[in-house]
Amino acid sequence: MGPDADRAHAQEPPPESPALYQQYCASCHGNEGQGLYRGPSLVDVGAASADFYLRTGRMPLQEPDQQARRGVSEVNFTDAQVELLVDYVGSLGEGPEVPDVDLAGTSLARGGELFRLNCAPCHNWDGKGGAMVNLENAPQLHDATPIQVAESIRIGPGAMPSFTHEALSEDEVEDIARYVAYLNRPEDRGGYGLAHWGPATEMLAGLLGLAALLLVTGWLGERERS
Numbered sequence: 417m418g419p420d421a422d423r424a425h426a427q428e429p430p431p432e433s434p435a436l437y438q439q440y441c442a443s444c445h446g447n448e449g450q451g452l453y454r455g456p457s458l459v460d461v462g463a464a465s466a467d468f469y470l471r472t473g474r475m476p477l478q479e480p481d482q483q484a485r486r487g488v489s490e491v492n493f494t495d496a497q498v499e500l501l502v503d504y505v506g507s508l509g510e511g512p513e514v515p516d517v518d519l520a521g522t523s524l525a526r527g528g529e530l531f532r533l534n535c536a537p538c539h540n541w542d543g544k545g546g547a548m549v550n551l552e553n554a555p556q557l558h559d560a561t562p563i564q565v566a567e568s569i570r571i572g573p574g575a576m577p578s579f580t581h582e583a584l585s586e587d588e589v590e591d592i593a594r595y596v597a598y599l600n601r602p603e604d605r606g607g608y609g610l611a612h613w614g615p616a617t618e619m620l621a622g623l624l625g626l627a628a629l630l631l632v633t634g635w636l637g638e639r640e641r642s
């Protein structure tokens with residue numbers, strides 16, 4: 417224990433923000449990411465959130481009251497610029513890191529089960545966007561990459577709930593990412609195959625999964641009462 421240890425305990429100044437952040441983000445999120453009336457705080461949202469919002473073209477918004485949906489932003493950053501911004505937002509606090517997603521060895525069947533139970537009520541059993549239980553207008557998942565699927569699960573963008581590691585393990589998240597990739601390109605089965613699964617079985621399983629979820633969450637009950 418010497419002067420070095422003492423220095424490590426001294427209050428660290430907030431990380432210096434890159435010029436790119438000042439130019440494109442600070443007017444809404446504050447000079448140090450602390451948040452302003454125009455945009456929420458970015459402290460503790462994590463690198464995963466910044467990566468998701470930037471790579472899906474949700475940020476930067478032009479106006480604070482715009483809906484932060486895929487492709488709404490008019491700014492196209494380069495990869496290097498996104499990485500710089502992601503590193504900076506990640507340095508502002510604790511929060512999920514950009515996940516590593518490896519689809520090798522994942523289970524398509526288990527991904528399908530998990531998707532029908534946890535995602536289909538909003539995104540529909542085929543990932544084509546929501547209307548089955550019309551809570552919020554959940555988008556179709558056609559453009560979402562496996563990493564973006566994993567990020568969305570951990571950060572819960574907008575009205576989507578986030579899922580903890582207890583709710584969905586890393587392996588289960590990868591199974592779901594695999595299944596979404598399959599939904600988006602069913603012809604590209606990557607050698608994993610669905611074997612005995614046809615579209616009819618898929619749909620039936622989807623409906624059963626939905627019914628189970630509705631029962632569990634009591635949504636059916638709510639409806640009958642009103």
Ligand code: HEC
Pocket residue numbers: 437440441442443444445454455456457458461465466467469470475476477478479480481483484501505571574
């Ligand atoms: C015109 C205002 C505006 C600008 C400019 C802007 N944002 Fe945002 N940002 C918002 C608003 C409003 C939200 C909340 C949107 C929502 O949740 O639907 C948001 C949400 C976010 C989120 C999600 C936060 C969370 O709670 O998980 C991230 C990350 C983010 N912005 C990063 C950025 C970055 C990085 C930039 C600069 C490249 C930027 N934003 C530029 C207004 C802005």
Ligand code: HEC
Pocket residue numbers: 472484485486531534535536537538539551552553554555556557558559560564565568569573574575576577579592596
């Ligand atoms: C309660 C409804 C709900 C549930 C359950 C839900 N989502 Fe979402 N999801 C949404 C909404 C609403 C959005 C749009 C959020 C936004 O843009 O701010 C969204 C956005 C997404 C996106 C981003 C799509 C894009 O192209 O930008 C992905 C990927 C996604 N969800 C995957 C999933 C997965 C996988 C599951 C299951 C583990 C799931 N969601 C469960 C409502 C839901």
